[in-house]
Amino acid sequence: MSPSVPLSGIPALPCSAADHYEFKLVGEGASNVVFEVVVQPNDESSSSIFQGNLLRVPKAGTKAHTYVELQEYWEAVVKPLFEPEDLVQHRLVHLGGEQLVLRLNAVLAKNEDIRRPDFRGSRVAAAEYGMLVEDMRQRQPNDLTLEFKPKWLAQSPNAPPSATRCRNCAREALKHHTKHTNHRDSPPILCPLDFLTCATSPAAFTRIADHLCSLNPLIPSPKTTHPAQYSRLLYWLQTNTVLPRLRAAQLDNDGQGPLQADAHDPKFQLAMTLRDCTCFIRVPYDPALPVEAKLADLDKKNWAAKLGYWQAMERRLIEGGYYEGREAVKVRTDCQLERGIVNESTDQREGS
Known part of the structure; x- marks a missing residue:
């Protein structure tokens, strides 16, 4: 101990x-x-x-x-x-x-x-x-509380070079494609890479903030019902250091990805723990109190039992074309990688 x-x-x-x-x-x-x-x-x-x-x-x-x-x-x-x-x-x-x-x-x-x-x-x-x-729940009745999983904040080292989706968007596309739950009029899957561009992209932090608030069923429209707290949430998304620190730790501990991983490698074990944590945010109603954001669910995992699942999932994402958006009925993901490719193609056409 x-x-x-x-x-x-x-x-x-x-x-x-x-x-x-x-x-x-x-x-x-x-x-x-x-x-x-x-x-x-x-x-x-x-x-x-x-x-x-x-x-x-x-x-x-x-x-x-x-x-x-x-x-x-x-x-x-x-x-x-x-x-x-x-x-x-x-x-x-x-x-x-x-x-x-x-x-x-x-x-x-x-x-x-x-x-x-x-x-x-x-x-x-x-x-x-x-x-x-x-306890990260409300301390006062009007506190704004949110929770979410940051997931993979950087691309999987095993993703193909031609990938147009990050690992999380590819995984979500597989899930929706398998269950036939993603339709043309459904909201797009949130891309976790947007968490890291909130400081420079107003569209990214608005997209993230709206998604996070949608996860709290008790507050249907915080932008209008809790405008001051919503603004503080936006500022936190632009300036926080915990998510960049989490991304850096994910990268530092896994440079090869699940397909080349050793179940006994403590660094890879840690990387997968960091990719499955939960972030709790509490925005107090009192403006004098700070926004609190804390990571939880950072338990040691049963690595030997999990590695086979992680490797099988990675192969399925690659072989099924989910990293590249090649599934039979394409799922909407709004992945930052795909948006970047679309924008780059548009810029090239406009410059020709």
């Missing part, structure tokens, strides 16, 4: 937690569940550890790494790449035994109807450790 995460200093949830706290389901993934812990107003003994934090616990029956391994990896490998304010902070917490697990599973069972179909029936594991995770 990393010296910065001593096991002896980890806070514990007492056995009485199951009776004293109320637990609310916040979200879940394939391997983890996140709960809000509501503490009784007169309970001062444990309330401080939940102030500004959510409780994350592992699911039963997965092949994910233990929380001790995940925390160690985050502390030793991920954390040094970023500034502290760039990351959603988290730390280990001792779970309070079987009674707590039963309470948490009862919450999952109660919410079964609203859970994602493929998550229904999954339950919390009887694990020794959970995590206290910084």
Whole structure:
């Protein structure tokens, strides 16, 4: 275990937690569940550890790494790449035994109807450790909160030289083409390369901002309902350093791409973790408070199990023509690479 995460200093949830706290389901993934812990107003003994934090616990029956391994990896490998304010902070917490697990599973069972179909029936594991995770939801009712996955902020090293799509746009085109969900009148797939050109392209940062805001169903039109916060979001997109830092780390740790990767190469492992993280943004209603943007979901992955999938996906994108927009019924992506080629061709025609 990393010296910065001593096991002896980890806070514990007492056995009485199951009776004293109320637990609310916040979200879940394939391997983890996140709960809000509501503490009784007169309970001062444990309330401080939940102030500004959510409780994350592992699911039963997965092949994910233990929380001790995940925390160690985050502390030793991920954390040094970023500034502290760039990351959603988290730390280990001792779970309070079987009674707590039963309470948490009862919450999952109660919410079964609203859970994602493929998550229904999954339950919390009887694990020794959970995590206290910084809460990036609204602090005040009118705060603007967003979350998104930056994805691959640079082209895949395995993409063909004639590619007219970045890796993410190619992957999204494959998904829509397979499911027949992308139509001529559908909004185009967002290109993550636009994140890095917001400082010089008004069209790019407007496109990104509108897309991000569309992901928040509680705020249908922030441009008109939250104009001051929308302007602050635009300014953040133009001036932030966390996404350029994330892109640089992706590039520094993978120069060959999945097809030439070794599952035991720690740098490639890190690059794929960095390509699957989530960015949370909170734009406070109070203009005196700063915009906060933090990266999360930076867990160590099961590399040996994942490499075959990553390589098969890369081959499918290449052989299916998705990097070059050659699928049978072309999918709209609005990729920055394709836009650049179109603009270059137009300039050449106009200059001839």
